[in-house]
Amino acid sequence: MIRTSWLQLALRLGLGGFFLYASLDKIAAPAAFARIVYQWQVVGPVPANLVAVILPWVEALAGLLLVAGLWKREAAAVIAMLLVVFILAAGSVMARGIDVENCGCFSTAKAEQPSWFKGVGWFLIARNLVLLGAAVVFIRLPAPTGQRTTS
Amino acid sequence: MRILRASVILVAGGCLGLAWNAWSGRGFVLGQSVFVQVGDEVIEPSEAKARLDRGALFLDARPRDFWTMSRIPGALSQPEEEFDRSFAELEPKLRGTFNIVVYCSGYGCEASHVVARKLREKGIHAAILSEGWPAWTDAGYPVTGPK
Numbered sequence: 001m002i003r004t005s006w007l008q009l010a011l012r013l014g015l016g017g018f019f020l021y022a023s024l025d026k027i028a029a030p031a032a033f034a035r036i037v038y039q040w041q042v043v044g045p046v047p048a049n050l051v052a053v054i055l056p057w058v059e060a061l062a063g064l065l066l067v068a069g070l071w072k073r074e075a076a077a078v079i080a081m082l083l084v085v086f087i088l089a090a091g092s093v094m095a096r097g098i099d100v101e102n103c104g105c106f107s108t109a110k111a112e113q114p115s116w117f118k119g120v121g122w123f124l125i126a127r128n129l130v131l132l133g134a135a136v137v138f139i140r141l142p143a144p145t146g147q148r149t150t151s
Numbered sequence: 152m153r154i155l156r157a158s159v160i161l162v163a164g165g166c167l168g169l170a171w172n173a174w175s176g177r178g179f180v181l182g183q184s185v186f187v188q189v190g191d192e193v194i195e196p197s198e199a200k201a202r203l204d205r206g207a208l209f210l211d212a213r214p215r216d217f218w219t220m221s222r223i224p225g226a227l228s229q230p231e232e233e234f235d236r237s238f239a240e241l242e243p244k245l246r247g248t249f250n251i252v253v254y255c256s257g258y259g260c261e262a263s264h265v266v267a268r269k270l271r272e273k274g275i276h277a278a279i280l281s282e283g284w285p286a287w288t289d290a291g292y293p294v295t296g297p298k
Binding site: 027029062075081 | 258
């Protein structure tokens, strides 16, 4: 049980911190993020604007709730849902042969790191699958003794 | 209860995002492409084709290698990243016409907008082909091959 609670804490802080950090630059530069969203060519220019304005705040809120330990499973479920959408969208981008050199995952600045790391590709999909696995494990872990299972 | 809470997170995130966009001073106009700024003239491929038929001068804002491989007939290379050097070569031609259209790689490509704005700063108006090269080729309009 002690091992489970430590695993929960690590997953909660890791996932929450990851998404909270990922949201910051996008919140600071929504127009630049909108350009990146549009480059994915999954939605048109106006829906891309809405995604760019709303998505970082959902990431931030879910991340913050996880880190704070409030509505943990619900926040992890939202993150898992986002990750499924990201994975499907990245697969669509790759299948259509679109070159997105900056996925916009953490930063809206032009890519300084290699494209395999910062662009849309297999590394991004693998990373999101790992995060999705972590979110699913967190949701399915039993609540530590003494805690309500609904939070 | 869980679905309700998850929905609250999504809705609250959406509201915060829209509020931030409206009042933070960092927001932008949601109802139009984020690439379009005041003063930009964006035209559809059909209008660009009509202008080509009327003798418009086309500028290719993509990297020069792309222009070398394939381009709109008669288009001159004016890459965004080599703007100053290319402009110095092309300036007499650009100042000799009022009918210029700029295009780039399309879908998320900002080069044509950047080139059009830089030209505007120099007193030259240029229209921007909406969605650029892919929109042109998808419409089945003519292209020319390697130089």
